[in-house]
Amino acid sequence: MTSSVLITGANRGVGLEFARQYAADGWRVLACCRAPEQSDALQQLGVEIHPLDVADPASIVALKAALVGMPIDLLVNNAGVSGGDHQSFGDIDYTAWEQTLITNTFGPYRMVEAFVDNIAISTGKTIANISSHMGSITHYDSGDEYIYRSSKTALNMVSYNLSIDLKDRGVTVLAFHPGWVVTDMGGPDAPVTPSDSVQGIRRTIAQCGPEKSGAFLNYDGTSLPW
Amino acid sequence: MPTVLITGASRGIGFEFAHQYAVDGWSVHGCVRDPAQAGALRALSGGLVTVHKLDVTRHDQIAEVATILKDTPIDLLINNAGMWIGEDEHFGRFNNEQWMEQFRVHVFGTMAMCEAFVDHVATSEKKLMVNISSGNGCFGWPRDTGDYPYDTSKAALNLITKGLSTDLRDRGITVMCFTPGNVATDMSGPDADLQPGESITGMRRVIAHLDASQTGSFVRYNGEIMPW
Numbered sequence A: 001m002t003s004s005v006l007i008t009g010a011n012r013g014v015g016l017e018f019a020r021q022y023a024a025d026g027w028r029v030l031a032c033c034r035a036p037e038q039s040d041a042l043q044q045l046g047v048e049i050h051p052l053d054v055a056d057p058a059s060i061v062a063l064k065a066a067l068v069g070m071p072i073d074l075l076v077n078n079a080g081v082s083g084g085d086h087q088s089f090g091d092i093d094y095t096a097w098e099q100t101l102i103t104n105t106f107g108p109y110r111m112v113e114a115f116v117d118n119i120a121i122s123t124g125k126t127i128a129n130i131s132s133h134m135g136s137i138t139h140y141d142s143g144d145e146y147i148y149r150s151s152k153t154a155l156n157m158v159s160y161n162l163s164i165d166l167k168d169r170g171v172t173v174l175a176f177h178p179g180w181v182v183t184d185m186g187g188p189d190a191p192v193t194p195s196d197s198v199q200g201i202r203r204t205i206a207q208c209g210p211e212k213s214g215a216f217l218n219y220d221g222t223s224l225p226w
Numbered sequence B: 001m002p003t004v005l006i007t008g009a010s011r012g013i014g015f016e017f018a019h020q021y022a023v024d025g026w027s028v029h030g031c032v033r034d035p036a037q038a039g040a041l042r043a044l045s046g047g048l049v050t051v052h053k054l055d056v057t058r059h060d061q062i063a064e065v066a067t068i069l070k071d072t073p074i075d076l077l078i079n080n081a082g083m084w085i086g087e088d089e090h091f092g093r094f095n096n097e098q099w100m101e102q103f104r105v106h107v108f109g110t111m112a113m114c115e116a117f118v119d120h121v122a123t124s125e126k127k128l129m130v131n132i133s134s135g136n137g138c139f140g141w142p143r144d145t146g147d148y149p150y151d152t153s154k155a156a157l158n159l160i161t162k163g164l165s166t167d168l169r170d171r172g173i174t175v176m177c178f179t180p181g182n183v184a185t186d187m188s189g190p191d192a193d194l195q196p197g198e199s200i201t202g203m204r205r206v207i208a209h210l211d212a213s214q215t216g217s218f219v220r221y222n223g224e225i226m227p228w
């Protein structure tokens, strides 16, 4: 049977590359984005496109209703924002901090809450949360970007907790650092192409079973410290 | 004598910190949401106890207290205010607003206090900032189920503690976080492992020996180092 993958933020960057590679591999791709009518690159892939704003719980619930009963082998929680220009000590924008958490942390959690039944009835039963090594407390030795970093640390804790809560349902939950990738967020000087990042993550997902649930992994499959 | 500023000093761990530092003769600034209810705090004897009205989610109130204390060096800032909503923290049981409230208290509140009081601490002798985190903020800490709002906000608190430790190193400030143990307060209930006296005595012992080499650390009340 064809495997299916649901991807958030699939209209550009890492998310678009996930859609491209899984589509090329013959998967059924449910590509989600905020503005389907403007998603030219995605439309060219010929995949199913669904409107979804992960920061809006009502939008998530509407998608859930549209997909009731459909098995989802893999959920890729990819949509994310960088947190804005005011994230340094003494200049913290607390409103931006809230908005960033709603997208980067609460969004992935709400997606799992909404689609856990679809995932549990699938064969793959896997959730990949696209985090960042910037969420690693161990690696934090500079003192900047508090907003983005804390949203990813909190996302890592969401992943870790989900791995415990969904164990009985056979669901594998993985947190990934995609590398520093050439996208709008990563900028043109990043050393990793979206193609290499997503190939690495896909290979790693294919190799990870339930015994790896709760892991925090680099795109090349090596583990990262919390 | 040194000066300590404590958030959430009305009861539990925050109150016990105020009590023990007062007994030791410190000048204690206890922050509470409702000063009308702070009779026990005011009655503490030993050092000088001053009560301030401060809800850590109200950044205007934080600024007000920082202004009142603008000429007062603060040796030790204890970011203790905290909350937990029990079984409603479990998968599928809380909404984004409940989740955000814990970020406002544990993370934004702590950051806003550090931003507002950094000069007070930098001009003091000891220059210490201590954040009361939790074992729940530690990845790998044994748990049967996720307490999502609490666990994620305490992990984020640990992250900002690490960031603050590097940001404020140049100003000579030591920043660290504690897990106080499982303490018998309103939050954990009367059957918890430790009485507040024992937990706070332990943390005060660690604080008394803190130096710059321990900045950015996560420590149990008894001095054991915690992994992130």
Ligand SMILES: NC(=O)c1ccc[n+]([C@@H]2O[C@H](COP(=O)([O-])OP(=O)(O)OC[C@H]3O[C@@H](n4cnc5c(N)ncnc54)[C@H](OP(=O)(O)O)[C@@H]3O)[C@@H](O)[C@H]2O)c1
Binding pocket: A008, A009, A010, A011, A012, A013, A014, A015, A033, A034, A035, A052, A053, A054, A055, A056, A078, A079, A080, A081, A103, A130, A131, A132, A133, A177, A178, A179, A180, A181, A182, A183, A184, A185, A186, A187, A190
């Ligand atoms: N690039 C890197 O170097 C790097 C490194 C570490 C981690 N990451 C993580 O990797 C993921 C993808 O990043 P990227 O580099 O591909 O970033 P990007 O090029 O900026 O793309 C971000 C994507 O997320 C979508 N998005 C943002 N907010 C959304 C919302 N509320 N609802 C739905 N979609 C939303 C965007 O949609 P719109 O077009 O509608 O804005 C866009 O599709 C993010 O989680 C990011 O934090 C990236």
Ligand SMILES: NC(=O)c1ccc[n+]([C@@H]2O[C@H](COP(=O)([O-])OP(=O)(O)OC[C@H]3O[C@@H](n4cnc5c(N)ncnc54)[C@H](OP(=O)(O)O)[C@@H]3O)[C@@H](O)[C@H]2O)c1
Binding pocket: B007, B008, B009, B010, B011, B012, B013, B014, B032, B033, B034, B054, B055, B056, B057, B080, B081, B082, B083, B105, B132, B133, B134, B135, B179, B180, B181, B182, B183, B184, B185, B186, B187, B188, B192
């Ligand atoms: N007890 C434990 O076993 C345990 C374990 C690990 C970590 N902790 C942490 O230790 C700290 C103290 O907990 P506790 O056990 O003493 O809890 P507690 O008995 O429930 O007391 C909580 C304190 O925080 C205050 N507070 C709550 N929200 C506040 C806000 N928005 N602004 C200012 N103050 C606020 C409360 O003030 P009001 O009186 O006005 O409500 C009260 O003083 C918390 O950060 C908690 O997470 C406790």
